[in-house]
Structure formats: structure tokens, C-alpha cells
Amino acid sequence: MSMKSGAILTEALISMRSTGMRSFLTMLGIIIGVGAVVLMLAIGRGVELSVQQSISSQGANLFIVLSGSTTSGGLRGGFGSAPTLTLDDARELAELPGVAAVAPINNGVAQTVNEGQNWSTQITGTTPDYFRIRNWKFASGEPFDDVAERSAAPVAVIGATVATNLFPEGEDPVGKTIRIRNIPFMIVGLLANQGQSLQGQDQDDVIIVPFQTAQRRLFGSAFPGSVRTMFVQAATADVMKSLEQQMREVLRDRHRLSEEADDDFSIRDLTAIAESVASATRAISLLLGSIAAISLLVGGIGIMNIMLVTVTERTREIGVRKAVGTRERDIMLQFLIEAVILSLGGGLIGVLIGGGLSILVGQAFELPTEVSVFSVTLAFTVAAAIGVFFGFYPARQAARLQPIEALRYQ
Amino acid sequence: MSDPLIQVDRIDKSYTALVPVLRQVSLKVYPGEFVALMGPSGSGKSTFMNVLGCLDTADGGAYHLGGEDTTRLTKDRAAELRNRMIGFVFQGFNLLQRRSALDNVALPMICGGLPRSVWAPRARDLLDQVGLKGRYGSRPNQLSGGQQQRVAIARALAMEPPLILADEPTGNLDSTSSADIMRIISGLNSIGGITIVLVTHEPDIAAHAKRLVKFKDGRIVYDGPVQQGLAA
Ligand SMILES: Nc1ncnc2c1ncn2[C@@H]1O[C@H](COP(=O)(O)OP(=O)(O)OP(=O)(O)O)[C@@H](O)[C@H]1O
Numbered sequence: 261m262s263m264k265s266g267a268i269l270t271e272a273l274i275s276m277r278s279t280g281m282r283s284f285l286t287m288l289g290i291i292i293g294v295g296a297v298v299l300m301l302a303i304g305r306g307v308e309l310s311v312q313q314s315i316s317s318q319g320a321n322l323f324i325v326l327s328g329s330t331t332s333g334g335l336r337g338g339f340g341s342a343p344t345l346t347l348d349d350a351r352e353l354a355e356l357p358g359v360a361a362v363a364p365i366n367n368g369v370a371q372t373v374n375e376g377q378n379w380s381t382q383i384t385g386t387t388p389d390y391f392r393i394r395n396w397k398f399a400s401g402e403p404f405d406d407v408a409e410r411s412a413a414p415v416a417v418i419g420a421t422v423a424t425n426l427f428p429e430g431e432d433p434v435g436k437t438i439r440i441r442n443i444p445f446m447i448v449g450l451l452a453n454q455g456q457s458l459q460g461q462d463q464d465d466v467i468i469v470p471f472q473t474a475q476r477r478l479f480g481s482a483f484p485g486s487v488r489t490m491f492v493q494a495a496t497a498d499v500m501k502s503l504e505q506q507m508r509e510v511l512r513d514r515h516r517l518s519e520e521a522d523d524d525f526s527i528r529d530l531t532a533i534a535e536s537v538a539s540a541t542r543a544i545s546l547l548l549g550s551i552a553a554i555s556l557l558v559g560g561i562g563i564m565n566i567m568l569v570t571v572t573e574r575t576r577e578i579g580v581r582k583a584v585g586t587r588e589r590d591i592m593l594q595f596l597i598e599a600v601i602l603s604l605g606g607g608l609i610g611v612l613i614g615g616g617l618s619i620l621v622g623q624a625f626e627l628p629t630e631v632s633v634f635s636v637t638l639a640f641t642v643a644a645a646i647g648v649f650f651g652f653y654p655a656r657q658a659a660r661l662q663p664i665e666a667l668r669y670q
Numbered sequence: 671m672s673d674p675l676i677q678v679d680r681i682d683k684s685y686t687a688l689v690p691v692l693r694q695v696s697l698k699v700y701p702g703e704f705v706a707l708m709g710p711s712g713s714g715k716s717t718f719m720n721v722l723g724c725l726d727t728a729d730g731g732a733y734h735l736g737g738e739d740t741t742r743l744t745k746d747r748a749a750e751l752r753n754r755m756i757g758f759v760f761q762g763f764n765l766l767q768r769r770s771a772l773d774n775v776a777l778p779m780i781c782g783g784l785p786r787s788v789w790a791p792r793a794r795d796l797l798d799q800v801g802l803k804g805r806y807g808s809r810p811n812q813l814s815g816g817q818q819q820r821v822a823i824a825r826a827l828a829m830e831p832p833l834i835l836a837d838e839p840t841g842n843l844d845s846t847s848s849a850d851i852m853r854i855i856s857g858l859n860s861i862g863g864i865t866i867v868l869v870t871h872e873p874d875i876a877a878h879a880k881r882l883v884k885f886k887d888g889r890i891v892y893d894g895p896v897q898q899g900l901a902a
């Protein structure tokens with residue numbers, strides 16, 4: 261003979277409607293909490309994704325070897341200022357066991373022109389291995405090959421930013437010719453979007469030409485065969501540590517450095533840097549998530565507070581309901597349902613707002629924010645749990661009121 | 671004679687240890703009776719009514735409602751008895767403030783698990799019977815005191831209880847409204863055969879009843895015909 265559940269729900273909805281504004285304000289706590297959780301998780305995920313993207317666009321198990329300072333006349337240049345590395349160094353490093361590939365690089369800035377459009381950009385001269393090492397994908401065309409490298413062919417691979425600045429939208433630049441430092445180059449490949457590097461550089465604002473081409477046709481060199489930078493890829497992650505030591509020994513040996521002399525090059529483990537960035541990112545996500553969780557908790561306490569006020573306010577009503585025969589369980593359910601509706605309603609609006617904001621934030625900061633099914637499910641479950649948890653105590657207070665006490669209450 | 675609807679045997683009740691509010695009260699009320707309870711303020715009438723209504727329990731003694739011992743009722747069973755056996759009419763109306771007259775009348779039926787298809791027409795019927803045809807949607811604050819008390823009476827009748835307990839139902843009403851309410855209540859007893867126990871301070875209200883019970887200091891000091899009791 262107890263109340264029908266539909267009737268309990270109706271009673272809960274009616275009494276919430278009668279306190280409209282207050283119900284909404286109570287929900288606001290949950291809306292903000294859930295919205296914040298969804299937004300923070302999406303941003304955290306976005307940052308992680310973009311870091312992952314940077315890491316994968318950087319290539320796996322990677323060292324970068326920078327040519328170092330030579331001391332000339334007491335003045336020491338910075339790393340890379342005077343090339344101390346050579347192509348022979350590169351060849352020797354490639355022979356080391358555990359090395360998968362080596363790509364020597366020389367680069368410089370040059371003006372490029374295509375039919376009246378011009379753009380100043382970074383020209384990278386390197387060997388075909390470079391594309392494989394860095395795991396770069398092509399939107400169109402393909403990398404130049406070893407023949408082009410050996411013959412110093414005037415061919416180029418361009419990044420998306422360069423393409424946008426030199427070519428009309430929608431036009432495929434592959435097969436076209438542009439002029440770099442007034443020398444015609446044929447475009448053989450267009451790189452897919454890489455996004456930013458971990459250092460925050462636009463990796464799409466780049467033109468890549470064969471190493472020999474850059475050396476002989478574009479930049480020339482006071483020291484033929486010298487190299488500014490080398491990318492060295494290890495075969496596996498395990499050998500990274502020992503390989504770094506071996507490379508150092510080989511290079512010191514080749515450069516005939518005495519025991520006490522400093523390295524005239526520097527080796528950086530890009531994977532280690534990436535890992536530290538990734539773990540910093542995770543820490544930030546965690547921090548954002550916990551702040552959001554706290555605001556959700558505060559929202560829950562808000563619900564409990566308002567439900568307790570409601571119980572006090574409605575003491576007389578509860579008395580009337582009990583006098584006409586409502587069972588404790590039904591009164592308890594009604595109050596519990598009110599709390600859960602408040603929190604679930606808040607959860608729903610919060611998910612919508614949080615999701616909307618994460619899309620906006622994603623667009624504004626070019627972050628691949630992602631509202632995952634997981635975070636939405638989590639937010640809803642937590643919101644419902646908060647409703648039950650913080651609604652339980654007030655609901656029990658309501659149910660346990662003595663009917664005569666409640667009726668006497670003014 | 672049939673079995674008593676209300677059978678109270680020497681119940682005691684006190685709120686504080688020192689002052690007993692009900693002392694050894696015994697009373698039998700048979701189906702179809704109309705009993706008026708009178709007595710000075712503080713003599714324990716409302717306390718007694720609360721026990722009769724299963725809203726409160728006595729400290730000692732026994733109370734049987736419709737043959738069922740109420741001393742060791744579970745809360746759920748007490749709620750069920752209130753829902754099925756008793757209709758309450760209070761001095762202060764005790765309507766749900768933000769709800770329509772119809773919703774208020776429907777409340778016991780909703781609590782009793784009746785579907786809308788049953789309670790909605792019945793609630794309208796009951797409001798018609800107490801002279802509130804067309805006021806189904808009115809809220810208590812849009813109704814006069816007399817009208818509110820009529821809504822309360824309609825609510826008391828919703829589950830067709832055999833017993834109506836009315837604690838000073840006209841206490842907050844002017845004499846015209848009081849007369850209307852008493853006409854309705856008397857009709858419930860004389861035409862509907864419903865047993866009524868009614869508390870009042872007014873002799874002319876009590877005069878509607880057939881039997882008078884007088885309280886003093888928590889004891890019954892008179893139990894008999896109304897006219898005689900009022901004269902005493
Ligand atoms: N909840 C309570 N706690 C303590 N004492 C109470 C409580 N309710 C009633 N009393 C006391 O019990 C006594 C009887 O009260 P009760 O309300 O039954 O009187 P009454 O006959 O209905 O009076 P009135 O005619 O004024 O309504 C009074 O002395 C009152 O102060």
C-alpha cells in the first residue's frame with residue numbers, strides 16, 4: 261500500500277519547482293563542479309595529446325648532437341656557432357652498434373618566392389633518413405631519395421605553413437617549382453601538419469632539401485663537410501644510456517680532445533626531455549582534476565545544506581504527509597530523489613557547459629581537447645553519488661520526524 | 671451491540687516525569703457514534719486525540735482501534751492505519767500550502783498508492799460534496815478559513831475511513847463558517863454513518879454530538895448524553 265514510485269517522483273518535482281530559483285542556485289554548485297571536472301579533464305587530455313603528438317612528431321629514441329663551441333682567439337661561441345661536427349663523424353656514429361640511423365643537418369633562413377608570394381623560412385638540409393627518424397608523415401608527394409641527396413638535386417619538401425603562405429588555398433604544391441634564394445627548386449613532398457614542437461616552435465614552417473644541395477647550392481660553407489646538428493636514432497629505448505656514452509667517446513676520440521678538455525659538442529637525449537615534459541603534463545592534469553573535484557565536493561555540501569534547510573522549512577508539510585499515512589520510506593525517497601535530481605540536473609548542465617567550454621578552449625588555444633565518454637560517465641556517476649550521499653542525511657532527518665512534533669511545528 | 675471501534679483501557683501519558691497528562695483514561699466508542707470531547711485548556715484533550723489517531727502512543731494501558739492492538743505498532747503499520755482508518759481535521763487546517771485543493775484532497779490517496787485515474791475524479795467529487803465545486807485549482811492562501819477547513823474535511827474523507835478525529839475544527843472560524851462545517855460533519859455521521867470524535871470548547875458545537883465526554887486534569891469526569899452534560 262505504499263506510494264507508487266511515479267507519484268513520489270512527481271511530488272519531488274513539484275516541490276522543487278515551487279522553490280525554483282533556490283533549486284537552481286543549489287544546482288549551480290554541482291554545475292560548476294561537474295563543468296570544471298569535464299573541462300579540466302578535457303584540457304588535461306588535450307595537453308597530453310598535444311605533447312604526445314609533439315613527441316611522436318619528434319621521433320622515437322632520439323638524440324640530438326649539437327656541434328659545439330670552438331675556442332678561437334679566446335672567444336667561445338655558443339653551441340652550434342662554429343661547426344665542429346663533420347659528415348665523417350656522422351658516418352662513424354652510424355657504424356656504432358645500437359644506432360638505427362643518423363641524419364646530419366645544416367640549416368639557415370632563406371627567402372622563398374612563388375609567383376609574387378614570398379615567405380622567409382627555415383631551410384633544413386639533411387639526408388632522406390631524416391624523415392624516417394622523425395616519423396614525419398606526408399600530406400602529398402614523398403621524401404627525396406638518396407640519388408637526389410648524392411646529386412645535390414634542387415628538390416624540396418615543404419611544411420604546411422610554407423605551403424599556405426606560398427600557394428593559394430587548396431592547391432597541391434607537389435610538382436610545382438619555387439625559388440629559394442632565387443634558385444628554382446622542385447617540390448616533391450608536402451608534410452602533413454606536425455603542430456608545435458615541445459619547445460613551442462611551429463614545425464610546419466620549414467623547407468627540407470637534400471644535405472648536399474643545401475651545402476653546395478644554398479649556404480655554401482667555409483668548412484665543407486661540416487655539420488651543425490645531427491639526429492641520431494637508437495634502435496631501442498634500452499640502449500639509449502650506453503649509446504650516449506659511446507657516442508661521446510667516439511666523438512672525443514675523433515676530435516682528439518685531451519682528458520681535461522671539455523666536449524666540443526653536446527648530446528641531448530630528446531626522449532628523456534619528452535618524458536619529463538609528459539610527466540609534468542600529467543602532474544598538471546592531476547592538479548587541475550583535483551581542484552575540480554574539490555569544487556564538486558563543495559557543490560555536494562551545498563546540496564546537503566539546502567536539503568537540511570528544506571527539511572526544516574517543510575517540517576509541517578512532512579507532519580501532514582505522515583498524518584495522512586505516508587510511510588517513512590516514501591518520505592525518505594522523496595527527499596532523496598529531490599537531492600539526486602538536483603545533482604543529476606546540475607551534472608547534465610555541467611557536462612554541457614564543460615563540454616562547450618572545452619571545445620571553445622580547444623579552438624582558442626589550438627589544443628586537441630577531448631571530452632571523453634569516460635569523463636562524462638565519471639561526472640554523472642559522481643554527481644548522482646553526491647546526490648545520494650549528501651541527500652541521505654537530510655532525507656533521513658525528514659523521514660524520522662515524529663508526526664505530532666512535525667504538526668506542532670510553526 | 672457490535673464491537674467497539676475505539677477501545678481505550680486505562681491509558682497513561684506524561685511528557686515530563688512529574689506531570690501526568692492522561693491518567694487511567696478508559697473509553698469505548700462504537701461505530702456510528704458522534705462524541706464531543708470538552709474540558710478546560712490543558713486537560714489533555716489533544717493528547718488523547720493524538721493517541722486515538724496513532725500519531726502518538728500512550729505510556730501505559732491499551733488502545734485497540736478496530737480490534738487491533740496499537741501499543742506495539744510498527745511505524746509502517748501505524749501509517750497504514752492512519753491512512754485507512756482515520757480522517758483528521760485539525761484546528762489549523764494543516765493543508766499543503768503550495769498545492770491546489772485537489773492535490774491536498776488527493777494526498778491520502780496518493781500515499782495509499784491509488785492511481786491518478788482513481789484519485790483525480792474522486793478528489794473532484796469530494797470537493798463537490800463539501801461545496802467547493804470549481805475551486806479544484808485554488809491554493810489554501812486563495813481560500814477562506816471555512817473553505818480551507820472544507821478542503822481538509824474532503825481530504826479526511828478521501829480514503830473512506832470509518833473514523834474522523836476533529837480537534838477543534840471550528841476553533842479558527844467565525845460563527846457562520848463554523849455552522850457550515852458542523853452541518854457537513856453532522857451529515858457525515860447521520861447520513862454517512864461515520865464515527866466522529868470531536869474536540870471543542872463551544873457548547874453549541876458540542877450540541878451537534880450525541881454523546882459528551884468531559885476531561886479534567888487528564889481524567890474523564892463526565893461521559894453521557896450531551897444535553898445533560900452541557901447543563902451540568
Ligand atoms: N509536546 C509536549 N511536551 C510537553 N508538554 C506537553 C506537550 N504537549 C502537551 N503538553 C502538555 O500536556 C497538557 C495537555 O495538553 P493538551 O494539548 O492535550 O491540552 P488540551 O486539552 O488540548 O488543551 P487546549 O484546549 O488548550 O487545546 C498541557 O499541560 C500541555 O502543556
Ligand SMILES: [Mg+2]
Pocket residue numbers: 715716717837
Ligand atoms: Mg488541544
